[in-house]
Amino acid sequence: MNTHDLLTMGEVTRRSGYAASAVRYYESQGLIRAERSSGGQRTFERSVLRRLAFIRAAANVGLSLDEIRTELDCLPGDRTPTKADWARMSKHWRRRLEEQIHALERLRDNLDSCIGCGCLSLQRCRISNPGDAAAAQSSGAAYLPKVLRRDPPRRRA
Amino acid sequence: MNTHDLLTMGEVTRRSGYAASAVRYYESQGLIRAERSSGGQRTFERSVLRRLAFIRAAANVGLSLDEIRTELDCLPGDRTPTKADWARMSKHWRRRLEEQIHALERLRDNLDSCIGCGCLSLQRCRISNPGDAAAAQSSGAAYLPKVLRRDPPRRRA
DNA sequence: CCTTGATCTCAAGTTCACTTGAGGTTGAAT
DNA sequence: ATTCAACCTCAAGTGAACTTGAGATCAAGG
Numbered sequence: 001m002n003t004h005d006l007l008t009m010g011e012v013t014r015r016s017g018y019a020a021s022a023v024r025y026y027e028s029q030g031l032i033r034a035e036r037s038s039g040g041q042r043t044f045e046r047s048v049l050r051r052l053a054f055i056r057a058a059a060n061v062g063l064s065l066d067e068i069r070t071e072l073d074c075l076p077g078d079r080t081p082t083k084a085d086w087a088r089m090s091k092h093w094r095r096r097l098e099e100q101i102h103a104l105e106r107l108r109d110n111l112d113s114c115i116g117c118g119c120l121s122l123q124r125c126r127i128s129n130p131g132d133a134a135a136a137q138s139s140g141a142a143y144l145p146k147v148l149r150r151d152p153p154r155r156r157a
Numbered sequence: 158m159n160t161h162d163l164l165t166m167g168e169v170t171r172r173s174g175y176a177a178s179a180v181r182y183y184e185s186q187g188l189i190r191a192e193r194s195s196g197g198q199r200t201f202e203r204s205v206l207r208r209l210a211f212i213r214a215a216a217n218v219g220l221s222l223d224e225i226r227t228e229l230d231c232l233p234g235d236r237t238p239t240k241a242d243w244a245r246m247s248k249h250w251r252r253r254l255e256e257q258i259h260a261l262e263r264l265r266d267n268l269d270s271c272i273g274c275g276c277l278s279l280q281r282c283r284i285s286n287p288g289d290a291a292a293a294q295s296s297g298a299a300y301l302p303k304v305l306r307r308d309p310p311r312r313r314a
Numbered sequence: 315c316c317t318t319g320a321t322c323t324c325a326a327g328t329t330c331a332c333t334t335g336a337g338g339t340t341g342a343a344t
Numbered sequence: 345a346t347t348c349a350a351c352c353t354c355a356a357g358t359g360a361a362c363t364t365g366a367g368a369t370c371a372a373g374g
Contacts, residue, residue, distance in 0.1 A: 021333055039340050041351055101258055166321065178363055196370050198321055
């Protein structure tokens with residue numbers, strides 16, 4: 001359909017599953033790069049598909065575009081990433097995934113014990129009650145692992 | 158500090174860790190209830206702390222306020238929840254958590270095999286590439302479990 | 315009574331991650 | 345040469361989940 005191996009917007013949207021607007025947005029945010037044809041239309045290197053796929057996977061595990069950019073910045077961007085490039089990144093990922101998994105498991109187990117033991121009073125339950133019984137403490141101690149914690153005392157837009 | 162066991166806004170914010178604005182917002186959204194004093198200030202039943210704690214925990218595992226409301230609607234709201242109430246809810250939760258955990262594990266394992274096998278070409282990798290090699294297919298098959306999938310072909314605000 | 319800190323309401327602003335729309339160009343096929 | 349889908353840009357809108365700010369009121373101690 002196309003000459004050498006530059007992709008058109010249409011091809012990218014079809015093969016990545018992303019909407020054109022999203023692809024443009026990612027370009028504007030510096031997550032992917034695009035050349036331009038004589039007439040000003042975008043042309044993409046094939047590697048952009050890899051990047052988009054990565055973006056989706058990363059977004060799916062909860063990374064923000066900002067974090068994703070950081071990760072992607074470690075990749076060459078033009079040059080095809082080497083094994084070492086990916087390996088380095090995957091280390092980050094694995095850690096992130098592991099943390100998230102463990103956090104969820106802890107949550108699940110605590111939930112079980114909450115119901116199972118019959119205490120069921122979330123007043124004493126560590127999952128959900130950062131401050132009731134321990135109200136006097138500084139800020140409601142952080143019971144949840146930080147990967148899962150979303151703004152215990154304050155912070156976050 | 159207070160009479161019987163009605164809580165003031167200040168006590169709720171201190172003990173829940175939530176900002177007053179958030180507490181008001183949750184009330185406006187029907188996630189929690191508040192009585193009013195003669196002068197129009199909010200008074201909360203103690204059970205609101207439980208609810209807020211639950212809201213935090215649920216939000217932490219990725220539920221939207223809408224979903225959380227649905228869950229909370231199963232609880233009495235005024236009456237102290239019974240063991241059965243909690244047990245019913247925890248079933249939902251457990252499923253949700255399990256799904257999320259499994260999804261992450263699959264992702265992690267796929268990532269490993271990507272790097273491990275040396276193929277490292279995300280062109281063939283199922284985690285990240287929903288459509289490259291399989292471009293001809295309908296919409297880029299859904300490789301990720303749906304709990305983790307965020308809008309493969311289209312959709313979503 | 316007065317002051318001071320805690321609350322109140324209501325409208326508007328914020329961030330993230332995109333989408334939508336208007337109005338205009340490109341480029342491949344006929 | 346014409347046509348028409350595919351692109352383009354840029355500004356504005358969306359939804360979720362809150363926060364901020366202004367201006368006013370409440371409640372409790374001195």
